[in-house]
Amino acid sequence: MRISRRSLKLKALMSATAVATALSVAALASPTASAETGTTGASSYVRSAAEHHRLSAAAKAFDGGIPQAPASLTACNNIKSSAQIPLLVSTNESYAFVVTPGAAMVLQDLRLPNAADYGDLALPTWVVFNGSTSWEDDTMLALYCNGDLAVRAQSGALIWHSNTAGKGGKKVTISNSGNIVMTNAAGAVVWQSGSRAEALTANHILPSNQFLQFWAYGVGEGTQQTRLSMYTNGDLAFSVNGKVVWHSKTKVPGSHAALTTRGQLMVISPAGKLQWSSKNGGGSLNTAFDTSSGTIFVADDDGTPIWQVPGTNLGEVG
Incomplete structure:
Protein backbone atom coordinates (compact mmCIF):
# COMPACT_ATOMS: atom_id res chain seq x y z
CA MET A 1 0.00 0.00 0.00
CA ARG A 2 1.50 3.33 -1.05
CA ILE A 3 0.98 5.63 1.92
CA SER A 4 3.33 8.36 3.07
CA ARG A 5 4.29 7.92 6.73
CA ARG A 6 5.39 10.12 9.60
CA SER A 7 6.15 9.90 13.32
CA LEU A 8 3.17 9.82 15.70
CA LYS A 9 3.32 11.29 19.21
CA LEU A 10 -0.39 11.90 19.76
CA LYS A 11 -1.30 10.20 23.03
CA ALA A 12 -5.04 10.56 22.51
CA LEU A 13 -5.16 8.37 19.41
CA MET A 14 -5.98 4.74 19.84
CA SER A 15 -6.14 1.51 17.86
CA ALA A 16 -9.31 0.43 16.09
CA THR A 17 -10.05 -1.95 18.95
CA ALA A 18 -9.82 0.82 21.52
CA VAL A 19 -12.03 3.17 19.53
CA ALA A 20 -14.58 0.41 19.11
CA THR A 21 -14.49 -0.32 22.83
CA ALA A 22 -14.98 3.34 23.73
CA LEU A 23 -17.69 4.04 21.17
CA SER A 24 -20.12 1.13 21.02
CA VAL A 25 -21.55 0.61 17.56
CA ALA A 26 -24.62 -0.77 19.28
CA ALA A 27 -24.94 2.50 21.17
CA LEU A 28 -24.80 4.41 17.90
CA ALA A 29 -27.98 2.73 16.75
CA SER A 30 -29.95 3.16 19.98
CA PRO A 31 -32.97 5.47 19.47
CA THR A 32 -32.08 8.24 21.90
CA ALA A 33 -34.33 11.19 21.10
CA SER A 34 -34.83 14.74 22.31
CA ALA A 35 -38.28 16.16 22.90
CA GLU A 36 -36.84 19.67 22.82
CA THR A 37 -35.08 19.34 19.48
CA GLY A 38 -37.01 16.51 17.89
CA THR A 39 -33.78 14.80 16.89
CA THR A 40 -33.53 11.03 16.48
CA GLY A 41 -31.36 8.49 14.71
CA ALA A 42 -27.81 9.77 14.39
CA SER A 43 -28.40 11.89 17.49
CA SER A 44 -27.90 8.67 19.43
CA TYR A 45 -24.20 8.99 18.64
CA VAL A 46 -23.89 11.83 21.15
CA ARG A 47 -21.55 10.80 23.93
CA SER A 48 -22.34 10.69 27.64
CA ALA A 49 -19.92 11.79 30.33
CA ALA A 50 -19.18 8.12 30.99
CA GLU A 51 -18.14 7.70 27.36
CA HIS A 52 -15.71 10.59 27.78
CA HIS A 53 -14.15 8.55 30.57
CA ARG A 54 -13.96 5.41 28.42
CA LEU A 55 -12.31 7.37 25.60
CA SER A 56 -9.76 8.74 28.04
CA ALA A 57 -9.05 5.32 29.53
CA ALA A 58 -8.63 3.79 26.08
CA ALA A 59 -6.31 6.60 25.01
CA LYS A 60 -4.16 6.04 28.09
CA ALA A 61 -4.04 2.28 27.50
CA PHE A 62 -2.78 2.75 23.98
CA ASP A 63 -0.43 5.64 24.77
CA GLY A 64 2.75 5.03 22.81
CA GLY A 65 1.35 1.90 21.20
CA ILE A 66 1.47 3.23 17.65
CA PRO A 67 4.99 4.27 16.58
CA GLN A 68 4.05 5.69 13.18
CA ALA A 69 0.94 6.87 11.38
CA PRO A 70 0.11 7.65 7.74
CA ALA A 71 -0.06 11.30 6.71
CA SER A 72 -2.04 10.66 3.52
CA LEU A 73 -3.97 8.05 1.57
CA THR A 74 -3.31 7.92 -2.17
CA ALA A 75 -5.58 6.70 -4.97
CA CYS A 76 -5.91 2.92 -5.47
CA ASN A 77 -5.08 2.27 -1.80
CA ASN A 78 -6.97 1.58 1.41
CA ILE A 79 -6.74 1.35 5.19
CA LYS A 80 -8.51 -1.44 7.08
CA SER A 81 -9.70 -1.38 10.67
CA SER A 82 -7.63 -4.50 11.37
CA ALA A 83 -4.41 -2.71 10.41
CA GLN A 84 -1.85 -1.95 13.09
CA ILE A 85 -2.14 1.74 12.15
CA PRO A 86 -5.75 2.33 10.98
CA LEU A 87 -5.60 6.12 10.71
CA LEU A 88 -4.29 9.30 9.10
CA VAL A 89 -2.85 12.09 11.28
CA SER A 90 -2.66 15.87 10.75
CA THR A 91 0.81 17.43 10.70
CA ASN A 92 0.12 19.29 13.96
CA GLU A 93 -0.92 15.98 15.56
CA SER A 94 -4.22 17.47 16.74
CA TYR A 95 -6.56 15.44 14.49
CA ALA A 96 -6.77 11.93 13.10
CA PHE A 97 -9.00 10.21 10.54
CA VAL A 98 -9.62 6.72 11.93
CA VAL A 99 -11.36 3.63 10.52
CA THR A 100 -12.93 1.23 13.03
CA PRO A 101 -15.30 -1.76 12.72
CA GLY A 102 -18.43 -0.32 11.13
CA ALA A 103 -17.32 3.31 11.20
CA ALA A 104 -14.84 6.01 10.22
CA MET A 105 -14.34 9.18 12.21
CA VAL A 106 -12.26 12.30 12.71
CA LEU A 107 -10.86 12.59 16.24
CA GLN A 108 -9.87 15.86 17.91
CA ASP A 109 -7.13 15.71 20.54
CA LEU A 110 -7.95 17.81 23.60
CA ARG A 111 -4.83 18.62 25.59
CA LEU A 112 -5.68 19.45 29.18
CA PRO A 113 -2.47 20.37 31.04
CA ASN A 114 -3.48 19.49 34.60
CA ALA A 115 -5.81 16.54 34.11
CA ALA A 116 -3.26 13.79 34.86
CA ASP A 117 -4.62 10.55 33.37
CA TYR A 118 -7.24 12.56 31.46
CA GLY A 119 -4.81 15.09 30.02
CA ASP A 120 -5.42 13.84 26.48
CA LEU A 121 -8.97 13.15 25.34
CA ALA A 122 -9.87 12.04 21.83
CA LEU A 123 -13.33 13.31 20.84
CA PRO A 124 -15.00 12.46 17.51
CA THR A 125 -15.92 15.51 15.42
CA TRP A 126 -17.12 13.80 12.21
CA VAL A 127 -18.51 10.26 12.05
CA VAL A 128 -20.01 7.87 9.49
CA PHE A 129 -21.23 4.49 10.72
CA ASN A 130 -23.47 1.48 10.31
CA GLY A 131 -24.88 0.40 13.65
CA SER A 132 -25.68 -3.11 12.43
CA THR A 133 -22.08 -3.93 11.49
CA SER A 134 -20.33 -6.63 13.50
CA TRP A 135 -17.76 -5.69 16.13
CA GLU A 136 -15.32 -7.97 14.32
CA ASP A 137 -15.89 -6.46 10.89
CA ASP A 138 -12.73 -5.53 9.00
CA THR A 139 -14.11 -2.22 7.75
CA MET A 140 -12.19 -0.50 4.96
CA LEU A 141 -11.51 3.15 4.14
CA ALA A 142 -10.52 3.30 0.47
CA LEU A 143 -9.60 5.96 -2.06
CA TYR A 144 -10.49 4.15 -5.26
CA CYS A 145 -8.61 4.61 -8.52
CA ASN A 146 -11.65 6.49 -9.87
CA GLY A 147 -11.26 9.12 -7.12
CA ASP A 148 -14.13 8.08 -4.85
CA LEU A 149 -13.44 7.94 -1.10
CA ALA A 150 -15.55 5.26 0.56
CA VAL A 151 -16.08 3.40 3.81
CA ARG A 152 -17.20 -0.19 3.28
CA ALA A 153 -17.95 -3.14 5.50
CA GLN A 154 -15.94 -6.33 5.02
CA SER A 155 -18.83 -7.70 2.95
CA GLY A 156 -18.42 -4.80 0.53
CA ALA A 157 -21.59 -3.07 1.74
CA LEU A 158 -21.30 0.69 1.40
CA ILE A 159 -21.42 2.70 4.63
CA TRP A 160 -20.59 6.10 3.13
CA HIS A 161 -18.80 7.66 0.15
CA SER A 162 -17.75 11.10 -1.04
CA ASN A 163 -19.45 10.71 -4.45
CA THR A 164 -16.36 12.02 -6.24
CA ALA A 165 -15.79 9.29 -8.84
CA GLY A 166 -14.37 10.73 -12.05
CA LYS A 167 -13.38 14.06 -10.48
CA GLY A 168 -9.64 13.39 -10.40
CA GLY A 169 -9.07 12.78 -6.69
CA LYS A 170 -5.56 11.46 -6.04
CA LYS A 171 -4.82 12.01 -2.35
CA VAL A 172 -6.67 12.38 0.96
CA THR A 173 -5.22 14.09 4.04
CA ILE A 174 -6.51 15.39 7.36
CA SER A 175 -5.76 19.10 7.78
CA ASN A 176 -4.48 20.88 10.88
CA SER A 177 -8.01 22.19 11.45
CA GLY A 178 -9.58 18.71 11.30
CA ASN A 179 -10.89 18.90 7.72
CA ILE A 180 -10.67 15.80 5.50
CA VAL A 181 -9.36 17.10 2.17
CA MET A 182 -9.15 15.34 -1.21
CA THR A 183 -6.88 16.86 -3.85
CA ASN A 184 -6.12 16.12 -7.50
CA ALA A 185 -2.72 15.62 -9.14
CA ALA A 186 -2.22 19.40 -9.32
CA GLY A 187 -3.00 19.83 -5.62
CA ALA A 188 -6.39 21.49 -6.17
CA VAL A 189 -9.18 20.60 -3.74
CA VAL A 190 -11.68 18.15 -5.21
CA TRP A 191 -13.74 17.53 -2.06
CA GLN A 192 -13.65 18.28 1.66
CA SER A 193 -15.67 17.09 4.63
CA GLY A 194 -16.05 20.47 6.32
CA SER A 195 -15.15 18.86 9.64
CA ARG A 196 -13.44 21.00 12.27
CA ALA A 197 -12.98 21.37 16.02
CA GLU A 198 -16.00 20.27 18.05
Whole structure:
Protein backbone atom coordinates (compact mmCIF):
# COMPACT_ATOMS: atom_id res chain seq x y z
CA MET A 1 0.00 0.00 0.00
CA ARG A 2 1.50 3.33 -1.05
CA ILE A 3 0.98 5.63 1.92
CA SER A 4 3.33 8.36 3.07
CA ARG A 5 4.29 7.92 6.73
CA ARG A 6 5.39 10.12 9.60
CA SER A 7 6.15 9.90 13.32
CA LEU A 8 3.17 9.82 15.70
CA LYS A 9 3.32 11.29 19.21
CA LEU A 10 -0.39 11.90 19.76
CA LYS A 11 -1.30 10.20 23.03
CA ALA A 12 -5.04 10.56 22.51
CA LEU A 13 -5.16 8.37 19.41
CA MET A 14 -5.98 4.74 19.84
CA SER A 15 -6.14 1.51 17.86
CA ALA A 16 -9.31 0.43 16.09
CA THR A 17 -10.05 -1.95 18.95
CA ALA A 18 -9.82 0.82 21.52
CA VAL A 19 -12.03 3.17 19.53
CA ALA A 20 -14.58 0.41 19.11
CA THR A 21 -14.49 -0.32 22.83
CA ALA A 22 -14.98 3.34 23.73
CA LEU A 23 -17.69 4.04 21.17
CA SER A 24 -20.12 1.13 21.02
CA VAL A 25 -21.55 0.61 17.56
CA ALA A 26 -24.62 -0.77 19.28
CA ALA A 27 -24.94 2.50 21.17
CA LEU A 28 -24.80 4.41 17.90
CA ALA A 29 -27.98 2.73 16.75
CA SER A 30 -29.95 3.16 19.98
CA PRO A 31 -32.97 5.47 19.47
CA THR A 32 -32.08 8.24 21.90
CA ALA A 33 -34.33 11.19 21.10
CA SER A 34 -34.83 14.74 22.31
CA ALA A 35 -38.28 16.16 22.90
CA GLU A 36 -36.84 19.67 22.82
CA THR A 37 -35.08 19.34 19.48
CA GLY A 38 -37.01 16.51 17.89
CA THR A 39 -33.78 14.80 16.89
CA THR A 40 -33.53 11.03 16.48
CA GLY A 41 -31.36 8.49 14.71
CA ALA A 42 -27.81 9.77 14.39
CA SER A 43 -28.40 11.89 17.49
CA SER A 44 -27.90 8.67 19.43
CA TYR A 45 -24.20 8.99 18.64
CA VAL A 46 -23.89 11.83 21.15
CA ARG A 47 -21.55 10.80 23.93
CA SER A 48 -22.34 10.69 27.64
CA ALA A 49 -19.92 11.79 30.33
CA ALA A 50 -19.18 8.12 30.99
CA GLU A 51 -18.14 7.70 27.36
CA HIS A 52 -15.71 10.59 27.78
CA HIS A 53 -14.15 8.55 30.57
CA ARG A 54 -13.96 5.41 28.42
CA LEU A 55 -12.31 7.37 25.60
CA SER A 56 -9.76 8.74 28.04
CA ALA A 57 -9.05 5.32 29.53
CA ALA A 58 -8.63 3.79 26.08
CA ALA A 59 -6.31 6.60 25.01
CA LYS A 60 -4.16 6.04 28.09
CA ALA A 61 -4.04 2.28 27.50
CA PHE A 62 -2.78 2.75 23.98
CA ASP A 63 -0.43 5.64 24.77
CA GLY A 64 2.75 5.03 22.81
CA GLY A 65 1.35 1.90 21.20
CA ILE A 66 1.47 3.23 17.65
CA PRO A 67 4.99 4.27 16.58
CA GLN A 68 4.05 5.69 13.18
CA ALA A 69 0.94 6.87 11.38
CA PRO A 70 0.11 7.65 7.74
CA ALA A 71 -0.06 11.30 6.71
CA SER A 72 -2.04 10.66 3.52
CA LEU A 73 -3.97 8.05 1.57
CA THR A 74 -3.31 7.92 -2.17
CA ALA A 75 -5.58 6.70 -4.97
CA CYS A 76 -5.91 2.92 -5.47
CA ASN A 77 -5.08 2.27 -1.80
CA ASN A 78 -6.97 1.58 1.41
CA ILE A 79 -6.74 1.35 5.19
CA LYS A 80 -8.51 -1.44 7.08
CA SER A 81 -9.70 -1.38 10.67
CA SER A 82 -7.63 -4.50 11.37
CA ALA A 83 -4.41 -2.71 10.41
CA GLN A 84 -1.85 -1.95 13.09
CA ILE A 85 -2.14 1.74 12.15
CA PRO A 86 -5.75 2.33 10.98
CA LEU A 87 -5.60 6.12 10.71
CA LEU A 88 -4.29 9.30 9.10
CA VAL A 89 -2.85 12.09 11.28
CA SER A 90 -2.66 15.87 10.75
CA THR A 91 0.81 17.43 10.70
CA ASN A 92 0.12 19.29 13.96
CA GLU A 93 -0.92 15.98 15.56
CA SER A 94 -4.22 17.47 16.74
CA TYR A 95 -6.56 15.44 14.49
CA ALA A 96 -6.77 11.93 13.10
CA PHE A 97 -9.00 10.21 10.54
CA VAL A 98 -9.62 6.72 11.93
CA VAL A 99 -11.36 3.63 10.52
CA THR A 100 -12.93 1.23 13.03
CA PRO A 101 -15.30 -1.76 12.72
CA GLY A 102 -18.43 -0.32 11.13
CA ALA A 103 -17.32 3.31 11.20
CA ALA A 104 -14.84 6.01 10.22
CA MET A 105 -14.34 9.18 12.21
CA VAL A 106 -12.26 12.30 12.71
CA LEU A 107 -10.86 12.59 16.24
CA GLN A 108 -9.87 15.86 17.91
CA ASP A 109 -7.13 15.71 20.54
CA LEU A 110 -7.95 17.81 23.60
CA ARG A 111 -4.83 18.62 25.59
CA LEU A 112 -5.68 19.45 29.18
CA PRO A 113 -2.47 20.37 31.04
CA ASN A 114 -3.48 19.49 34.60
CA ALA A 115 -5.81 16.54 34.11
CA ALA A 116 -3.26 13.79 34.86
CA ASP A 117 -4.62 10.55 33.37
CA TYR A 118 -7.24 12.56 31.46
CA GLY A 119 -4.81 15.09 30.02
CA ASP A 120 -5.42 13.84 26.48
CA LEU A 121 -8.97 13.15 25.34
CA ALA A 122 -9.87 12.04 21.83
CA LEU A 123 -13.33 13.31 20.84
CA PRO A 124 -15.00 12.46 17.51
CA THR A 125 -15.92 15.51 15.42
CA TRP A 126 -17.12 13.80 12.21
CA VAL A 127 -18.51 10.26 12.05
CA VAL A 128 -20.01 7.87 9.49
CA PHE A 129 -21.23 4.49 10.72
CA ASN A 130 -23.47 1.48 10.31
CA GLY A 131 -24.88 0.40 13.65
CA SER A 132 -25.68 -3.11 12.43
CA THR A 133 -22.08 -3.93 11.49
CA SER A 134 -20.33 -6.63 13.50
CA TRP A 135 -17.76 -5.69 16.13
CA GLU A 136 -15.32 -7.97 14.32
CA ASP A 137 -15.89 -6.46 10.89
CA ASP A 138 -12.73 -5.53 9.00
CA THR A 139 -14.11 -2.22 7.75
CA MET A 140 -12.19 -0.50 4.96
CA LEU A 141 -11.51 3.15 4.14
CA ALA A 142 -10.52 3.30 0.47
CA LEU A 143 -9.60 5.96 -2.06
CA TYR A 144 -10.49 4.15 -5.26
CA CYS A 145 -8.61 4.61 -8.52
CA ASN A 146 -11.65 6.49 -9.87
CA GLY A 147 -11.26 9.12 -7.12
CA ASP A 148 -14.13 8.08 -4.85
CA LEU A 149 -13.44 7.94 -1.10
CA ALA A 150 -15.55 5.26 0.56
CA VAL A 151 -16.08 3.40 3.81
CA ARG A 152 -17.20 -0.19 3.28
CA ALA A 153 -17.95 -3.14 5.50
CA GLN A 154 -15.94 -6.33 5.02
CA SER A 155 -18.83 -7.70 2.95
CA GLY A 156 -18.42 -4.80 0.53
CA ALA A 157 -21.59 -3.07 1.74
CA LEU A 158 -21.30 0.69 1.40
CA ILE A 159 -21.42 2.70 4.63
CA TRP A 160 -20.59 6.10 3.13
CA HIS A 161 -18.80 7.66 0.15
CA SER A 162 -17.75 11.10 -1.04
CA ASN A 163 -19.45 10.71 -4.45
CA THR A 164 -16.36 12.02 -6.24
CA ALA A 165 -15.79 9.29 -8.84
CA GLY A 166 -14.37 10.73 -12.05
CA LYS A 167 -13.38 14.06 -10.48
CA GLY A 168 -9.64 13.39 -10.40
CA GLY A 169 -9.07 12.78 -6.69
CA LYS A 170 -5.56 11.46 -6.04
CA LYS A 171 -4.82 12.01 -2.35
CA VAL A 172 -6.67 12.38 0.96
CA THR A 173 -5.22 14.09 4.04
CA ILE A 174 -6.51 15.39 7.36
CA SER A 175 -5.76 19.10 7.78
CA ASN A 176 -4.48 20.88 10.88
CA SER A 177 -8.01 22.19 11.45
CA GLY A 178 -9.58 18.71 11.30
CA ASN A 179 -10.89 18.90 7.72
CA ILE A 180 -10.67 15.80 5.50
CA VAL A 181 -9.36 17.10 2.17
CA MET A 182 -9.15 15.34 -1.21
CA THR A 183 -6.88 16.86 -3.85
CA ASN A 184 -6.12 16.12 -7.50
CA ALA A 185 -2.72 15.62 -9.14
CA ALA A 186 -2.22 19.40 -9.32
CA GLY A 187 -3.00 19.83 -5.62
CA ALA A 188 -6.39 21.49 -6.17
CA VAL A 189 -9.18 20.60 -3.74
CA VAL A 190 -11.68 18.15 -5.21
CA TRP A 191 -13.74 17.53 -2.06
CA GLN A 192 -13.65 18.28 1.66
CA SER A 193 -15.67 17.09 4.63
CA GLY A 194 -16.05 20.47 6.32
CA SER A 195 -15.15 18.86 9.64
CA ARG A 196 -13.44 21.00 12.27
CA ALA A 197 -12.98 21.37 16.02
CA GLU A 198 -16.00 20.27 18.05
CA ALA A 199 -14.68 21.15 21.51
CA LEU A 200 -13.39 24.28 23.24
CA THR A 201 -11.05 23.90 26.21
CA ALA A 202 -10.73 26.23 29.21
CA ASN A 203 -8.75 29.43 28.72
CA HIS A 204 -9.50 29.47 24.98
CA ILE A 205 -11.83 31.56 22.83
CA LEU A 206 -14.23 31.11 19.94
CA PRO A 207 -13.66 34.20 17.76
CA SER A 208 -16.34 36.17 15.98
CA ASN A 209 -17.60 34.49 12.80
CA GLN A 210 -16.33 31.05 13.89
CA PHE A 211 -18.10 27.90 15.06
CA LEU A 212 -17.58 24.49 16.64
CA GLN A 213 -19.26 21.53 14.97
CA PHE A 214 -20.13 17.87 15.45
CA TRP A 215 -21.49 15.89 12.48
CA ALA A 216 -22.64 12.27 12.24
CA TYR A 217 -24.26 10.10 9.58
CA GLY A 218 -25.63 6.63 10.25
CA VAL A 219 -26.85 4.15 7.64
CA GLY A 220 -30.62 4.03 8.08
CA GLU A 221 -30.35 6.59 10.89
CA GLY A 222 -29.90 9.87 9.03
CA THR A 223 -27.65 12.82 9.74
CA GLN A 224 -27.16 15.05 12.75
CA GLN A 225 -25.16 18.26 12.93
CA THR A 226 -24.74 20.34 16.08
CA ARG A 227 -22.99 23.71 16.16
CA LEU A 228 -21.96 26.39 18.62
CA SER A 229 -21.66 29.57 16.54
CA MET A 230 -20.27 32.99 17.45
CA TYR A 231 -22.02 35.27 14.99
CA THR A 232 -20.59 38.57 13.79
CA ASN A 233 -23.58 40.41 15.30
CA GLY A 234 -22.40 39.34 18.77
CA ASP A 235 -24.90 36.53 19.37
CA LEU A 236 -23.74 33.10 20.54
CA ALA A 237 -26.05 30.34 19.30
CA PHE A 238 -26.43 26.57 19.52
CA SER A 239 -28.12 24.80 16.62
CA VAL A 240 -29.20 21.27 15.74
CA ASN A 241 -29.48 20.39 12.04
CA GLY A 242 -29.49 24.07 11.12
CA LYS A 243 -32.20 25.09 13.60
CA VAL A 244 -31.20 27.44 16.43
CA VAL A 245 -32.42 25.92 19.70
CA TRP A 246 -30.74 28.43 22.04
CA HIS A 247 -28.90 31.75 21.83
CA SER A 248 -27.37 34.23 24.27
CA LYS A 249 -29.37 37.21 22.96
CA THR A 250 -26.22 39.34 22.98
CA LYS A 251 -25.91 42.12 20.41
CA VAL A 252 -22.45 43.69 20.40
CA PRO A 253 -20.88 43.10 16.95
CA GLY A 254 -17.44 41.52 16.97
CA SER A 255 -17.87 39.84 20.36
CA HIS A 256 -16.16 36.52 21.02
CA ALA A 257 -16.98 33.53 23.23
CA ALA A 258 -14.61 32.19 25.87
CA LEU A 259 -14.48 29.26 28.25
CA THR A 260 -12.97 30.29 31.58
CA THR A 261 -10.91 28.22 34.00
CA ARG A 262 -14.00 28.15 36.24
CA GLY A 263 -15.85 26.33 33.49
CA GLN A 264 -18.03 29.28 32.55
CA LEU A 265 -18.95 29.97 28.93
CA MET A 266 -18.97 33.73 28.30
CA VAL A 267 -19.62 36.27 25.56
CA ILE A 268 -17.20 39.21 25.71
CA SER A 269 -17.35 42.41 23.67
CA PRO A 270 -14.40 43.79 21.66
CA ALA A 271 -13.91 46.27 24.52
CA GLY A 272 -13.58 43.40 27.00
CA LYS A 273 -16.98 43.86 28.64
CA LEU A 274 -18.90 40.78 29.74
CA GLN A 275 -22.13 40.41 27.73
CA TRP A 276 -23.37 37.03 28.95
CA SER A 277 -22.21 34.15 31.15
CA SER A 278 -23.41 30.61 31.85
CA LYS A 279 -22.91 31.57 35.55
CA ASN A 280 -21.96 28.06 36.61
CA GLY A 281 -18.75 27.15 38.41
CA GLY A 282 -16.74 24.17 39.51
CA GLY A 283 -14.51 24.01 36.47
CA SER A 284 -10.76 24.29 36.03
CA LEU A 285 -8.10 24.19 33.33
CA ASN A 286 -9.34 20.62 32.82
CA THR A 287 -12.73 21.79 31.54
CA ALA A 288 -14.10 21.69 27.99
CA PHE A 289 -17.27 22.45 26.05
CA ASP A 290 -18.49 19.45 24.02
CA THR A 291 -20.59 20.47 21.01
CA SER A 292 -22.05 17.01 20.39
CA SER A 293 -23.89 17.05 23.73
CA GLY A 294 -24.00 20.80 24.35
CA THR A 295 -22.31 20.39 27.73
CA ILE A 296 -19.38 21.77 29.68
CA PHE A 297 -17.60 18.91 31.43
CA VAL A 298 -14.60 18.38 33.69
CA ALA A 299 -11.99 15.80 32.65
CA ASP A 300 -12.10 13.53 35.69
CA ASP A 301 -13.14 9.98 36.61
CA ASP A 302 -16.78 10.75 35.88
CA GLY A 303 -16.45 13.33 33.11
CA THR A 304 -18.47 15.54 35.47
CA PRO A 305 -20.94 17.79 33.59
CA ILE A 306 -21.29 21.28 35.07
CA TRP A 307 -23.52 23.04 32.51
CA GLN A 308 -25.71 22.20 29.53
CA VAL A 309 -27.10 24.43 26.77
CA PRO A 310 -30.61 25.39 27.97
CA GLY A 311 -33.49 23.62 26.26
CA THR A 312 -31.43 20.74 24.90
CA ASN A 313 -31.28 17.07 25.77
CA LEU A 314 -28.85 15.54 23.31
CA GLY A 315 -27.72 12.66 25.47
CA GLU A 316 -26.90 11.62 29.00
CA VAL A 317 -24.75 14.04 30.92
CA GLY A 318 -24.41 12.18 34.16
